[in-house]
Amino acid sequence: MDVPKKENSLHCDICGFAARCKSALEKHMRMHTGEKPFCCNICGARFSQKSSSKMHMIVHSDAKPFPCMTCGVSFSRISSLRRHKIRHTGEKPFHCEICGDRFSKKSTLKIHLLTHTGEKPYECATCGARFTHKATMTMHMSVHSDKKPYACDICGVTFARYTYVKQHKMVHTGKKLFRCEICGNRFARKSSMERHMVTHTGLKPFRCENCGVGFSKKLLLNDHLLKHTSDDVLQSLQT
Structure with a gap:
């Protein structure tokens, strides 16, 4: 389809664009050629239009x-x-x-x-663990160093992750943001609430490797394991 041409105007040989003057046609042609004659003298970025170059300079001020x-x-x-x-x-x-x-x-x-x-483009250079988000990987890297850059502004205790600081500060504030929907008990930490929920479900995820008895809390399992230890001691004394 032929593009109608206006009288007394310059035309683009590629798309038929009508320009009012030679400079306007030259500016338009750079859209087709990809030419970027305007260069930032600070960072080297290049632009096809002088106005874009001027606008870019603002980022350096x-x-x-x-x-x-x-x-x-x-x-x-x-x-x-x-x-x-x-x-x-x-x-x-x-x-x-x-x-x-x-x-x-x-x-x-x-x-x-x-x-x-399911793509995880960010890989930890130390252990090879992969992550979906760059921020998550950066946070993970703290486990490979002794640095603890996040400090509690109340007591000065330092942590490797900012989330740990937020959880810790609840000790000072007394806030209990996590509420059990079954009985209404409140907890300062989500992990504490999750452990509490086991008491409602009847699950016993902590199992004794010696006799197979299950417990709802790790603390109860530890107490139970002492029984096996004492039994073993008694048996050794009797033999």
Whole structure:
């Protein structure tokens, strides 16, 4: 299909675009050629348009000329402002085609899709464990070092993971965020609540390897094991 050409204008030989002047045609042609003649003298990034190069330079300065009219937070890029404004509107334009879940960010959707594929692209260089999320792998790396960068601001005790600090601080605050839905008892830690739930289910996951008796709590198993130990001692004394 022929593209109609306007009189007194320059035309693109590839798509027929009509430009008002030679410079406009040259700018348009870079869309086809991929040429990027404008280079950032700080980081070397290249751009096809001079306006894009100027806009990029803002990231190398403290200038944040794009403010959010709702909360006042400013950004160096208008694209960052657009992504931020979704927080206020609650809009979730990105949806998972597998399960239908919706997300406010495309990057969050990409991470979510890994839960369907089972892909774990991040590998621990020390032990080979693989992870779906980079943040999870970074957190895992702390188990291979003696570093404990997260300190309790109340007592000074340090931890390898931030989640451990949050759990520990409940000792100081007395908060018990985890509630048993059956009896209403509250617990400071999720693991404590899960252990408590066994008392309602009747499960006895802790089993004695000597006689096969099961117990709902590890503490009860330990007490039971002492019985075997004392029996063995008595038997050795009698022989």
